[in-house]
Amino acid sequence: MKRLLSCTSSEMLKMDGQELKQAILASEGRTVMTETVVAIEPLLGDLTNAELAVSFGSDMVLLNCFDCNNPEIKGLPACDNPVEKLKEIVGRPIGCNLEPVDLEAELMEERRVISTGRQARKETYIKAQELGFNFICLTGNPGVGVSNHSICEAIKEAKKYFKGLIIAGKMHAAGIDEPIVDMNSIKEFIEAGADVILMPAVNTVPGLSEQEVTEACRYIKAHGALSLSAIGTSQEGADEGTIREIALLNKRCGIDIQHIGVVLPYLKILWLYQLRFVVKDILIIKLLHQLIDRMLFMFERCPLSYK
16 A cells, blocks of 8 residues: 555545555655635636645645535536546545534534534435545534534444545534543544544644643554544634644644645645645745745735635
């Protein structure tokens, strides 16, 4: 099995869940995942944000706000299966968020109601498998109300119907006041069958220390799973020094996959540019400079539409 970073697109897309897991492990912390919102228009018109992210070196693409019951990816022309079409275009493993909503949990904020096609349930696992996703991520967006308990139950159910890689964990509170990185929950996630344990990146949520993530990474690896550090609280738009610190710090903890979350696309490009340089030490060629110049030019001309 090759390292993921050494694979061609055709080799990546032929992998099943366990082969993808081994390829990521063999890459020794040099795997970058980018998350994009598919329910809004992309930065460059008919060029999807996934294509833009991959052009800057992203190894995996996670689709946020994807509705399995009404599959659509903004920027792609209408087609029978937008997931397979996107895989064909970008040549990278594609996954989606599915959210295990806990209706009995007490929330810290007003609950945000999401469509059933975005929720983690039997029907969406089956649809995700039929659509051809390489992985799913059982997590929660802000205010949705996803608990560690509901994630654990979702893993058990997902294993019955989805054959790809299963990522599980919380990037932030997701509306519920409970420990985000909890060793008991991590143990339960692995026992339930999760392939990758998701945790917030150090320096992205209050009170999460490097020591906690390091200890969690050691436990996760010792029990046959992978770890993912998630940036789901808008540090994508931070200055270069912060970006470099997050990347190196979490790599030092033992993280296998570094995830870049959802933020204003103009700022995400600069984040990905910096993270790729730190994590993989890839030479930044003239093309990347030209693309960034183009992004900044467009940013000056276009008003901010969302934050």
